[in-house]
Amino acid sequence: MTFGQPFTGTDMGPELLMQKGLPSMLSNLGWRVDRVPEVLGKSFGSSSSSSPPPSTSNAKNSSLVGLGALSLAKLCLKKSSSGNFPLTLGGDHSISLGSLAGVLRSRPATGVIWVDAHADLNTPWISESGNMHGMPVGLLMEGMIPEGKKVEEVEGLEWLGEGWEGEEGWPAYKDGEKPPVLKPSSIVYVGLRDVDKEEREAIKSLNIKYYSMYDIDRLGIGAVMEKALEHLLKDDPSRPLHLSYDIDAVDPGQAPATGTTVRGGLTYREAHFVAERIANSGNLASADLVELNPTLSDDVGAEETVDLGLQILTSMMGKSII
Numbered sequence: 001m002t003f004g005q006p007f008t009g010t011d012m013g014p015e016l017l018m019q020k021g022l023p024s025m026l027s028n029l030g031w032r033v034d035r036v037p038e039v040l041g042k043s044f045g046s047s048s049s050s051s052p053p054p055s056t057s058n059a060k061n062s063s064l065v066g067l068g069a070l071s072l073a074k075l076c077l078k079k080s081s082s083g084n085f086p087l088t089l090g091g092d093h094s095i096s097l098g099s100l101a102g103v104l105r106s107r108p109a110t111g112v113i114w115v116d117a118h119a120d121l122n123t124p125w126i127s128e129s130g131n132m133h134g135m136p137v138g139l140l141m142e143g144m145i146p147e148g149k150k151v152e153e154v155e156g157l158e159w160l161g162e163g164w165e166g167e168e169g170w171p172a173y174k175d176g177e178k179p180p181v182l183k184p185s186s187i188v189y190v191g192l193r194d195v196d197k198e199e200r201e202a203i204k205s206l207n208i209k210y211y212s213m214y215d216i217d218r219l220g221i222g223a224v225m226e227k228a229l230e231h232l233l234k235d236d237p238s239r240p241l242h243l244s245y246d247i248d249a250v251d252p253g254q255a256p257a258t259g260t261t262v263r264g265g266l267t268y269r270e271a272h273f274v275a276e277r278i279a280n281s282g283n284l285a286s287a288d289l290v291e292l293n294p295t296l297s298d299d300v301g302a303e304e305t306v307d308l309g310l311q312i313l314t315s316m317m318g319k320s321i322i
């Protein structure tokens with residue numbers, strides 16, 4: 001998926017990670033890997049496809065982003081319902097609208113750790129850029145859709161609304177079932193350093209827990225992760241967790257090959273510690289790694305970023321130093 005942001009090449013991440021040995025790295029950790037090669041066809045979201053239809057709202061390419069997210073939501077719903085761990089490789093961060101919606105539908109108690117330079121809490125009604133990779137949290141969060149507006153009015157997002165009629169893999173919401181939503185108290189941000197004005201106001205008014213780079217500098221990453229886990233697990237120690245890891249959380253010195261770099265990010269060890277500590281909780285049940293774009297850097301930078309992505313993935317899936 002590339003349609004959630006302006007650059008081509010974001011769809012190349014998964015193939016590179018697979019080629020560089022992710023499946024065997026995961027099986028070496030004891031996982032049985034069931035690879036689903038592409039969620040949609042090869043041509044979908046590919047850099048070479050012709051330009052997508054214009055959007056009717058301030059959500060660029062919403063019909064394609066929505067279609068991609070729905071396909072992924074179906075898959076994650078199916079996999080999580082049967083007790084599997086859906087590990088989603090992106091692609092831009094708009095795909096997390098799908099993975100998270102799918103996981104939340106089968107495991108509504110899921111708590112989310114969002115590791116990112118950005119809050120991705122925009123909606124079409126407040127976004128300055130209209131890029132949907134800045135909206136996956138906002139579109140799912142309770143209290144983010146303005147009065148009188150509905151998420152299902154956004155072209156492509158009909159499946160997230162109450163009136164959804166249902167289709168194979170994503171049935172209608174019935175018997176009091178609500179479309180997937182995320183409560184403000186069910187997410188913790190780690191690594192924030194570039195937050196839009198409206199997002200900042202929403203974080204404050206909804207009382208969303210966050211640990212920005214300032215907090216990481218002040219408290220240290222160890223204390224930050226203890227607090228983050230405590231916040232999500234205090235009432236239910238066996239709560240399933242979803243980790244959404246945007247590679248741009250990491251400092252651009254370590255991860256240059258991504259579309260919206262922001263200086264002053266996580267160090268190499270901090271980036272790993274976040275994943276290691278969450279894995280160590282034993283609660284991690286689903287995850288995404290997104291926003292790798294090898295075309296946005298020189299060859300060395302691209303290789304380093306893909307390699308870092310692989311290492312972070314193995315850390316979150318349980319690799320320990322000793």
Ligand SMILES: NC(=[NH2+])NCCC[C@H](N)C(=O)O
Nearest residue numbers: 093118122129131133134260
């Ligand atoms: N997943 C990302 N890299 N998101 C960047 C979002 C940047 C900005 N806040 C926007 O909404 O356009």
Ligand SMILES: [Mn+2]
Nearest residue numbers: 117118246248
């Ligand atoms: Mn980001």
Ligand SMILES: [Mn+2]
Nearest residue numbers: 093116120246
């Ligand atoms: Mn992001």
